[in-house]
Amino acid sequence: MNNLEYLKSVGVEVEKALELWGDEESYQSALKEYMDSLPKKVADLTEFLKTQDLENYAILVHGMKS
Numbered sequence: 001m002n003n004l005e006y007l008k009s010v011g012v013e014v015e016k017a018l019e020l021w022g023d024e025e026s027y028q029s030a031l032k033e034y035m036d037s038l039p040k041k042v043a044d045l046t047e048f049l050k051t052q053d054l055e056n057y058a059i060l061v062h063g064m065k066s
Contacts (some may be wrong), residue, residue, distance in 0.1 A: 003031060 004024060008014050021027040041064060048057035 003028065 004014050004027075007017075018024060018027060021030065041060060045057060045060060048054070048060065
């Protein structure tokens, strides 16, 4: 099952969402880029907590949830 099929199976209106992305290829590319960036972001979050750099921690968490 690809990402779009999964999203459809859980009730996401994929066609409406793709209006914002333009096409499925752009969506898949952006999703891959985001997924590939997660290990570094998790490592950064861990380091920010360890050093009590809560300002950067909060910025990164906010950016990830957006």
